[in-house]
Amino acid sequence: MFKGFKEFLLRGNVVDLAVAVVIGAAFNAVVQQVVDSLINPIIGMVFKADSLDGALLIGLPGGGAIALGAVIGAVINFVIVAAVVYFVFVMPMNRLRRPAPEKNEPAVPTEQELLTEIRDLLRAQGGAVAQGGAAAPGAAGAQPVTAAGTAPAEGEVPPHKH
Structure with a gap:
């Protein structure tokens, strides 16, 4: 019983x-102090109230009141917390997780580009390229090409690649 609980906790x-x-609770205290010390006095000056909690009160029949200022204060708290969490925690972590682009790394050619380059080299050497296009190795009428880029002489065996 305790073993499973220990595994869960660890x-x-x-x-x-x-x-x-724990960090969120501590951070909330900092944000609340910023709102109480900076934003509330500015709002209080505009709305003639001590804090957002006392600003924009709408009286209700029967003695109650709707405190729109308190709602606005909660929204401001949320926006401040969300902005700081994003810019201080999320954005830097995303940068650290993203792999850095490799500098001076040559672009890897595609298979099509490599085949085109091989065809052009064979064509330039006057090798095994027919008028209609490149002949496939081992295809009927295809001549093997030696390391020097030429077809072997009659009776000569082309070198074997490993």
Whole structure:
């Protein structure tokens, strides 16, 4: 029973989640202080209220009130937290995870480009290229080509490639 609980607690995801919750709580305190010390006084100056919680109150019959300022304050908190999390944590992590492009790496030619290059070299050497196009190796009428790029003389065996 305790062994399974220990394995659960020591899993990487649980530890990461615990760290994220603690950091999130600490970060929320910082954001709340920024809102209370910076944004609330500016909003209070505009709306003649001490904080967003007291701004834009809409009285209801029966004595209640809708606090639109408190909702706006919560939205501002959320936007600040989301922006900081994205720009401080997500964006740098995405950059670190993305593989860096290799510099001065020559482009790898495609199979089609290689075949075209081989055909053109054979054509330039006057080798095994017929008028209608390149002859396939081993095809009827195809002449083997030696290392020097020429067809072997009659009776001569072409060198074998390994």
